[in-house]
Amino acid sequence: MIETGDRIVDSELLEQIVNNLKEINSKLDRLVVQVEARDEQVSEKDRMVADSLDVITLLSLPDHLRTTATTLFEIGPATADEIASVTNKERAVESNYLNQLVRMNHVRKYREGRKVYFRINESLKKK
Amino acid sequence: MTHTLAIHSSKGGTGKTSIAVNLAVAFAAEGKDTCLIDLDLRGPSLCTMFRPKSRFWINDFLSGKCSLKDTLTDVGGELGTNGQLYLSFSNPDIAEIRDLVSKDRNWQAGALKALMNGKKELAEKDLDVIIFDTSPGVEYESINAVAASDIVVIVHNDTHACTNCTEQLINGVYSLLDKKCAIVDNMHHGNCLDVIEKSRYGAPVLATIPCMCEIATRGKDEILVHTEPEHLFSKSIMAIRDKIEAMQ
Numbered sequence: 001m002i003e004t005g006d007r008i009v010d011s012e013l014l015e016q017i018v019n020n021l022k023e024i025n026s027k028l029d030r031l032v033v034q035v036e037a038r039d040e041q042v043s044e045k046d047r048m049v050a051d052s053l054d055v056i057t058l059l060s061l062p063d064h065l066r067t068t069a070t071t072l073f074e075i076g077p078a079t080a081d082e083i084a085s086v087t088n089k090e091r092a093v094e095s096n097y098l099n100q101l102v103r104m105n106h107v108r109k110y111r112e113g114r115k116v117y118f119r120i121n122e123s124l125k126k127k
Numbered sequence: 128m129t130h131t132l133a134i135h136s137s138k139g140g141t142g143k144t145s146i147a148v149n150l151a152v153a154f155a156a157e158g159k160d161t162c163l164i165d166l167d168l169r170g171p172s173l174c175t176m177f178r179p180k181s182r183f184w185i186n187d188f189l190s191g192k193c194s195l196k197d198t199l200t201d202v203g204g205e206l207g208t209n210g211q212l213y214l215s216f217s218n219p220d221i222a223e224i225r226d227l228v229s230k231d232r233n234w235q236a237g238a239l240k241a242l243m244n245g246k247k248e249l250a251e252k253d254l255d256v257i258i259f260d261t262s263p264g265v266e267y268e269s270i271n272a273v274a275a276s277d278i279v280v281i282v283h284n285d286t287h288a289c290t291n292c293t294e295q296l297i298n299g300v301y302s303l304l305d306k307k308c309a310i311v312d313n314m315h316h317g318n319c320l321d322v323i324e325k326s327r328y329g330a331p332v333l334a335t336i337p338c339m340c341e342i343a344t345r346g347k348d349e350i351l352v353h354t355e356p357e358h359l360f361s362k363s364i365m366a367i368r369d370k371i372e373a374m375q
Contacts, residue, residue, distance in 0.1 A: 054236035055270045059303050070304060073243055073274070120240065 052121045053106040068097040069106060069120070077119040129250040130375050131257040133276035133306075137292030139263040141282045142313040144172045145342060147260035149352040149364045150280075155208035156352065157368070159255035162199065164215040164245075166272045167262040168227050171217035176350075177202055184218035186227065188245060189238040195245035196252070206353055210255065235267040242275040264292070270300060278374060279308040280367070281330070285315055297328045307374060311367060314338040333370045334363045 058069055071086045072078060080095035087094060098118045101107035108121050134147040144167070151163035164185055165173035180200045183193040195215065203212040218224075230238075249257055259276060261269035273279055279301050283293055293310070301308045310327055312335040324332050336342075342360050345351060352361045 052233060052236040052240075054232040055239050055267065055274045056232070056235075058274065059270070059300065063303075066303060067305070070274070073239070076243075076247075122237075122240070
């Protein structure tokens with residue numbers, strides 16, 4: 001009896017577990033769809049900001065970043081030091097601003113020997 | 128040291144091109160090596176006053192197809208100015224203008240970089256003055272020109288529309304790009320002798336030019352600064368030139 005009872009309990013339990021697993025599976029499926037949709041949105045946004053820096057975007061940047069970006073436009077590829085000497089700000093401050101512009105995809109960063117140079121992003125094609 | 132001016136206005140028909148051309152001739156007459164570039168790509172006008180002799184248009188340069196010097200026509204000899212006077216023309220072909228209107232912001236970003244490089248190219252040629260004649264209002268082409276310039280000369284006429292927009296341009300564009308700017312009151316209908324306004328919206332007023340039909344009618348066939356230096360308009364242009372030099 002106990003055995004049978006246990007088996008009944010076991011099969012009920014198994015059924016419940018299977019149902020739960022199915023539910024988890026369908027929830028996971030829904031989550032995967034959501035995450036994929038979000039990723040698509042992010043990469044769409046990424047594509048939009050990955051374009052090189054145009055003058056209207058330049059105007060919409062916050063003051064401190066605009067000054068840095070304008071200076072980089074004027075003096076071409078430059079180190080944070082060179083930008084700082086034009087803007088009369090600390091090198092570390094300009095380095096911070098330049099790295100923000102790099103994260104926004106407006107500026108590219110590259111190394112030449114021991115120096116780190118920045119230049120306006122020239123990628124004329126979308127990613 | 129090369130100085131770059133952008134001749135801009137909030138509205139069309141304020142006389143930008145007349146002032147740009149006469150100012151360029153005035154600088155060259157004084158012995159300054161000057162280059163005038165027609166950046167009114169949607170409504171080219173320099174080609175109606177001079178005949179282009181170069182293989183390329185400024186449009187080609189902005190698209191990265193040639194260097195800036197490939198677009199230049201030398202008219203200094205023809206006009207007999209003391210300094211060199213180079214012109215760079217915008218392509219008046221309607222297909223080219225249609226094509227331009229469909230350009231995206233990536234092309235405009237490339238065009239701004241090209242303008243910056245063009246400035247360096249002309250500085251290496253030891254040019255003294257570069258003048259951009261622009262399209263009115265906030266268009267990519269005109270704001271690119273503003274961004275690439277050192278001083279913006281706003282040609283202003285006496286209408287409410289122009290007045291309201293000029294203030295916005297100064298505060299919302301030129302100041303944000305850290306540009307020096309100056310105002311020229313053109314086609315003024317009041318008594319110019321009584322006008323002694325020295326500055327407006329924080330920018331100096333360089334000259335007040337009275338409205339004269341003659342400027343429009345004679346301006347079709349001649350450059351007044353060149354043909355009649357004693358004309359009131361010519362004198363105003365020379366005064367503007369001298370004040371711009373003092374600003375630099």
